[in-house]
Amino acid sequence: MSEHNLCQEFLSQVSDYLDNLVDPITCEELERHLVDCTNCRIFVDTLKKTVYLYQQREADIELPGGVRERLFKVLSLDDLVR
Ligand SMILES: [Zn+2]
Structure with missing residues (x-):
């Protein structure tokens, strides 16, 4: 269960991560x-x-x-986001 929460947290920040908008500590955690x-x-x-x-x-x-939000759906990762 906690693993699932980590994924949710990760996915909520993945967009900023790819744009290099997260701080170094968060980047390291991700x-x-x-x-x-x-x-x-x-x-x-x-x-x-x-x-x-x-x-x-x-x-x-x-x-x-x-676009990224639509990708989430295309890649069928709704389970992870939910
Ligand atoms: Zn994960």
């Missing part, structure tokens, strides 16, 4: 969670690749709002 949690690691990996591919295709265009 990365420590990534080491332990395969689900979140796969999620971040997929998210990074998707964002990267998107940016290659649409150079110089920023991700419109809501």
Whole structure:
């Protein structure tokens, strides 16, 4: 159960984490969670690749709002967020 809560906490900050908006301590905590949690690691990996591919295709265009939220649904991670 506590593991599930950590995932929720992680996912609530993953967007800021990928944008490097979290402070170093939080960043460290998030990365420590990534080491332990395969689900979140796969999620971040997929998210990074998707964002990267998107940016290659649409150079110089920023991700419109809501894209990451939609990705959560596309990747069927509703279980983790719930
Ligand atoms: Zn997790």
